[in-house]
Amino acid sequence: MLEGLVLAAFTSPIEIGTTPASMLWMFPLLAAISFVYKATKMRVLFFKRYLLESLLLFLSVSGFMIMAIIVLNLVCWLITS
Amino acid sequence: MADSSQQRASFDQSLWLLTVGLAAWMIPGAGHFLVRERKRGIIIFVVITTLFVLGLYVGSIGVVDWVGGRIWFYAQILYSPVVGIIGNMTKNGDFQVFGRPSDIGQIYTGIAGLLNFLCILSAVYMAYCGRGQLIGHEEEEDA
Numbered sequence: 001m002l003e004g005l006v007l008a009a010f011t012s013p014i015e016i017g018t019t020p021a022s023m024l025w026m027f028p029l030l031a032a033i034s035f036v037y038k039a040t041k042m043r044v045l046f047f048k049r050y051l052l053e054s055l056l057l058f059l060s061v062s063g064f065m066i067m068a069i070i071v072l073n074l075v076c077w078l079i080t081s
Numbered sequence: 082m083a084d085s086s087q088q089r090a091s092f093d094q095s096l097w098l099l100t101v102g103l104a105a106w107m108i109p110g111a112g113h114f115l116v117r118e119r120k121r122g123i124i125i126f127v128v129i130t131t132l133f134v135l136g137l138y139v140g141s142i143g144v145v146d147w148v149g150g151r152i153w154f155y156a157q158i159l160y161s162p163v164v165g166i167i168g169n170m171t172k173n174g175d176f177q178v179f180g181r182p183s184d185i186g187q188i189y190t191g192i193a194g195l196l197n198f199l200c201i202l203s204a205v206y207m208a209y210c211g212r213g214q215l216i217g218h219e220e221e222e223d224a
Contacts, residue, residue: 013141013182025139025185029192032132036196039124040203047120 026065034058094209101208105201107161112204116212125200133160133193140186142167143176153187159194159201 016022034057042050105112110126113119136144147154147168158164170176178186 010137010142011176013143013178013186014139016139016181016185018181022181022185028135029132029189032128033192033196035128036125036200039121039128040199045118045120 023069027062030061030065031058034061098205098208102201102205105204106159106197109161109197109200112201113207116204116207118204118207118212125197129160129193129197129200132196133190136186136189136191136193137167139189140178140182140184141176143171143178144183144186144190146171148172148174150187153191156191156194159198160190161197164190164194 016025034054038050038054038057039045042053101112101115104115108126109129110122110124112122113125114122144150145154145157145164145167154164154168158168
């Protein structure tokens with residue numbers, strides 16, 4: 001019964017509208033990229049330092065993405081207004 | 082005589098690197114596990130597998146489509162040979178997916194594959210440098 005439900009969850013897509021809120025799906029992706037990149041990059045893996053560096057990378061990449069979104073929106077607004 | 086032993090050592094080294102690379106492709110993080118970087122291996126396995134499964138959950142297994150989305154499939158197959166089995170299940174087009182869930186599912190699974198490719202290279206490089214054989218234990222004790 002449970003197996004059937006789990007398998008069924010992977011055979012049909014979930015509903016995601018084409019709204020600005022769907023952009024929030026980029027954050028889990030950025031977090032995964034930050035954690036894996038730092039796991040391969042750090043020479044010795046001290047856990048606290050690893051978490052801190054991953055978090056810093058995640059925040060800086062997220063900040064850059066948000067800035068890019070703002071700039072692109074401004075450009076669109078300038079062109080269309 | 083010395084030439085022969087050098088050739089043998091070189092062959093052993095190549096076989097070791099191939100084993101590490103293949104293990105890292107079969108199961109994400111397994112390559113790092115083989116070179117005794119167990120913490121890295123666990124982190125890589127958990128993060129990349131979560132990302133891949135989340136992509137399949139969002140867009141369904143239809144996002145693995147080697148007929149209609151071949152370029153994405155090349156990125157996805159880097160996650161594991163399991164993707165080939167999923168691709169075989171979806172090749173008849175029984176799991177059609179469109180719109181934003183398709184985009185997000187393909188991006189998540191594709192990035193999971195590319196991240197695993199980075200990890201394969203990292204594991205092979207660590208094996209090439211002798212990590213795990215020479216200094217692995219000391220590093221684990223330090224950490």
